[in-house]
Amino acid sequence: MIISVSHQKGGVGKSTLAYNIAVELSKLYPVEVVDLDVQQTLTACNVIRSKFGQNKLTIHSFEENKDFIKYLNNDSDERITVIDTGGFDSGLNRVAIYASDFILTPVSTEFLEIIGLEKYKKILKEVSQKVGRDIKTHVVLNKIHHSQQNFEDISEFINTASDQFELLTSVIRRRSDFSISLGHGFSVCEFDDASDSSFEIKTLINEIIQKLDLDIEPYKLKRKRKK
Template sequence: MIVCIANQKGGVGKTTLATNLAVALSKKGDTVLVDADDQQSAVKWSKRRTENLIDTEHHKGDLKKVLIDLQKKYKYVVLDVAGRDSEEFRSALQVADKLIVPTQPSQADVEVLPFVLKMFNTFQKVNEKLEPFIVVNKAPSNSKSTEVADSIELLQTLPKFKILNTVIRDRKQFRDASVQGLSVLEMGSSKAKDEFNEFLVEIL
């Protein structure tokens, strides 16, 4: 299974979801984390790990052959890719099984999503199995905020994408885990862990 995590927008949690997902999936079967972003944040995260190492590779350019070859060797291929219009993103959409788009719950973030939707529409024609998901990430933990409800209403106007019921909130534990090269799943119990587990159930 090839899971592509992408969004044109920066800082929305692509690498956070990719690294946490790689750890979660590695417990179910051989998993490789592919970092197709020049910043190589996932590679850097992986180098901070000291135990239960996750195979992590940086690749550039056309990823079709790379991903198909990795899929022969690994049960799960998790891809972190900057979702701007790039050869990496375009090629990944041609072979991936799932496209997960994290977004923050603000109008400015939601407004850039039609670009990803357009890319998805282009490549779903050649890759019919591709399933697209949107997950709200870094939502304010203050439950009184109406930002999440407002942005979900906006997201629902985007056709085809499945909007996950799970809302991942801004939880310090995600940042703490990243600093140590960990997943929140490898730390003590927390709301971050519960939310991430809920997210997993919805996408698998």
């Protein structure tokens, strides 16, 4: 089972979300990570993580398409591979797109980020044409200001912009604990399980589990999120 966090645009929160999803999913199911980000953000966070006494994630990196494809060919339902792609268009990132069972694309509601989806749409179309099937991505709103409560317009825009986009209902707010926790190699849930960010990440994971129809017990979320 392969989940990629993918967008050719930089700085949208791919590594942040990939890390949080990988760490928290690994508590429910065997997880491996592929770090395609040239900055090797997840690999660095994993080193810090072990220094702070947390269990290390299994992380792979690849430079050649053939090595990456060989790894992907050994994919199994017994584990979930979370791929953090780089914020650019490349052969490796395109392989991740076509090999994925689920693609997650973070965007904020900033105008320039929404415009960035146009370029990504072209990449998805080209890869779809090459492999002869329609590849779609699940867009998740990330870094959203706490004052923004209405997502009707953005939802309509994204869902009608292309058949290749489906907006998830989960919304991840802009919160400082995302960068603070990453600095310790922790997920936001490990940093403070009672936090709003923890609630949001677990809600997102539950939505992914449900969309993929995975045989995994979702997180029980009793906490009421603060507005």
